[in-house]
Amino acid sequence: MDTTALRSAYKKFLDVATEPGLGDAGDGGWNADQVLAHVLSVDAAAAAVALGVVSGARPTFDNRICLDHWNLDRIIAEHSGRAGLITHVRHQAAVLCDIADQLSEQAAAVLVPSFLMSGDMLVLDQPLALADLVNGLAEKHVPGHTRQLADLRP
Template sequence: MDTTALRSAYEEFFEMAALPDLGDAADGGWDTDQVLAHVLSVDAATTAVALGVVSGARPAFDNRICLDGGNLDRIIGAHAGRAGLIDGVRHQAAVLCDVADRLDEASGAVPVPTLLMSGDEVLVDQPVPLADLVHGLAANHVPGHTRQLIELRR
């Protein structure tokens, strides 16, 4: 699987995440650390699904844990400040890309039962090919959170 677009999306994301003037959302939404923790959680979950497919398992992808405030707080607390959190996200993104780089076409075509939520809204509730999950990170997920970080600039 080609992860060029995903790696490029992450580089833009990390450029924004490293800015010193990121703060809280005006609308009471996620702050910078919560956005970072969410991206780390999604990347880890996607990596786990990809490895599950390779192992012959039939894993499902459900992003609700990646939205859970308690889980995000746990991830934030496990890292030493914003810089440590950014490093953690960078590491997890690299692991995901490295695993995805090694997926063959057959693995990428495996349908993964998928539940994607945004708040209380169901975005996807159907099987999605593994390759589409990974490519969706590059096309939508990471750029969307990059824009979210831009909006958190003070």
């Protein structure tokens, strides 16, 4: 797979994440640390799915744990502040991209049963090619959270 777009999306995301003064969402949404924890969780889940496909397993992708407030709080607590979260997101994104770079066309085409939520809204409940899952991170997921972080600027 070509991960140029995904790597570019992460660079923009991390550039915004490192800006000083990111505050809380005015609408009661996630703060910057929660956004970072969510992206970290999604990246780890996507990498696990990709490795599962390569190993011959039949993994599923379900992002509900990546939205769970208890899980996000746990991830945040495991890091030494925002800088620690940013460093971990940077490393996890590199791991995911490195795994995706090595996927064969056959592995990238494997259909992965996928269940995606956004808040309380069901976005997808059907098999998705692994390549589409990874490319969706580049095209929608990471840019969407980049905008979310940008909206937290003072």
